[in-house]
Amino acid sequence: MPQHVLGVVARAEHQPVSLETITVPDPGPGEAVVRIQACGVCHTDLHYREGGISDDFPFLLGHEAAGVVESVGDAVTEVAPGDFVVLNWRAVCGRCRACRRGRPQYCFDTHNAGQRMTLADGTELTPALGIGAFAEKTLVAAGQCTPVDPAARPAAVGLLGCGVMAGLGAALNTGGVGRGDSVAVIGCGGVGSAAVAGARLAGAARIIAVDIDERKLAGAHRLGATHTVNARAEDPVQAIRDFTGGFGADVVIEAVGSPETYRQAFYARDLAGTVVLVGVPTPRMEITLPLLDVFGRGGALKSSWYGDCLPSRDFPVLTDLYRQGRLDLDAFVSETVALGDVEEAFDRMRRGDVLRSVVTL
Structure with missing residues (x-):
C-alpha cells in the first residue's frame, strides 16, 4: 500500500519551502523504500529551491541521507529490509562503456527510481538528485542504497552521501x-x-x-x-x-x-x-x-565528479574509519534540526554560521 508521510517541498522558485504530506508508492522492480533517520542540509538543495538546477517544480528536497531500508521491490539483490544504508545519487548501471572498462565510478548512465512520489493531490514531485530525503520515507533505486555499519551515527555518516564524500x-x-x-x-x-x-x-x-x-x-x-x-x-x-x-x-x-x-x-x-x-x-x-x-x-x-567515488567501495570503508576514530565525521555536524526547520537552516547556511545542519527524524 502507498504510504503518506511528511516531506519538505519547494513549490516555486525563490519561495520558502513547506512541510507537506507526500505519497510514497510501494517499491517496484529494482526500487527500495527507505525510512530516513538523518539528512544534511546542502547548498544543492538551496539551488533547487532557487531554480538554479532546473525548473521541474515542485521538488522534494534533501539528499545527504542515512536510514533503514523498509521494503524492496522485485529483483533487488543489493539490499534487504532492515539494512542501515547511506543514500547516493549515482546508482551505477553496470553496462555503459565506463562500467564495462572497470571504471564504474565514472558511470555514464546512472539511474534513480522509475516511479515518482507525489503530493496529496497527485502532483508528481521531482526528488533532489533523485533522492528526496527531507522526508520521513523516500523511494529510491536499490543501487542508491549502500549498507554500512549500523552502529554508526546516522547524522554523521549520512553526509558521505554528497558534500563530505565530494x-x-x-x-x-x-x-x-x-x-x-x-x-x-x-x-x-x-x-x-x-x-x-x-x-x-x-x-x-x-x-x-x-x-x-x-x-x-x-x-x-x-x-x-x-x-x-x-x-x-x-x-x-x-x-x-x-x-x-x-x-x-x-x-x-x-x-x-x-x-x-x-x-x-x-x-x-x-x-x-x-x-x-x-x-x-x-x-x-x-x-x-x-x-x-x-x-x-x-x-x-x-x-x-562526486569525489570520483564508488559508493559500494568507499562508503563502508569511510564509515569504518569513522568508527575507528580516524575520520571525524562528527566535526561536520554543526547542529541537528527538525524536518520543519529547513528554511531556517538555509538562512544559517547562507550566513556561513554552520558547516552542516542535519535534519534528524
Whole structure:
C-alpha cells in the first residue's frame, strides 16, 4: 500500500519551502523504500529551491541521507529490509562503456527510481538528485542504497552521501594525495573542509587551507590543516608558495568553483603538480589561461565528479574509519534540526554560521 508521510517541498522558485504530506508508492522492480533517520542540509538543495538546477517544480528536497531500508521491490539483490544504508545519487548501471572498462565510478548512465512520489493531490514531485530525503520515507533505486555499519551515527555518516564524500574523494581519489605530499585547499566550506580531512587521512605533510572567513579557517585547522591563509588579507598564491619552499603545492584542490580561485589553484601548484576542481561553477563562467603556461607547468588538471567515488567501495570503508576514530565525521555536524526547520537552516547556511545542519527524524 502507498504510504503518506511528511516531506519538505519547494513549490516555486525563490519561495520558502513547506512541510507537506507526500505519497510514497510501494517499491517496484529494482526500487527500495527507505525510512530516513538523518539528512544534511546542502547548498544543492538551496539551488533547487532557487531554480538554479532546473525548473521541474515542485521538488522534494534533501539528499545527504542515512536510514533503514523498509521494503524492496522485485529483483533487488543489493539490499534487504532492515539494512542501515547511506543514500547516493549515482546508482551505477553496470553496462555503459565506463562500467564495462572497470571504471564504474565514472558511470555514464546512472539511474534513480522509475516511479515518482507525489503530493496529496497527485502532483508528481521531482526528488533532489533523485533522492528526496527531507522526508520521513523516500523511494529510491536499490543501487542508491549502500549498507554500512549500523552502529554508526546516522547524522554523521549520512553526509558521505554528497558534500563530505565530494571533498574526501577530491583528495583521496581524484587528487591521489599521498604520504608526505603538500596540499592546498581553496575554499573551506563543507566540501573544502572534507578535502582537508581527506588530505590528512592520506598522510599529507603540509595542508594549507585558504578562505576569506576566519571561522571556516578555524574549522579547517581542527580538521587537519597545518597552515591557514585568509585570502582577504594576503595573496593566496604567494602564501602557498611560501609554505612550500617557494615551489607550490603538489596538489591544489579548488572547492569554490570560480574563475578567480581556479586561476589561483593553477598557479599555486608545483611543477608537474595536480589541480582538482571540485567546486561547481555556474554555466556562464569562463576562464582564460596562457596555453604556454598550461604546457610548461606540466602535471594534471582534473575535475572531480562526486569525489570520483564508488559508493559500494568507499562508503563502508569511510564509515569504518569513522568508527575507528580516524575520520571525524562528527566535526561536520554543526547542529541537528527538525524536518520543519529547513528554511531556517538555509538562512544559517547562507550566513556561513554552520558547516552542516542535519535534519534528524
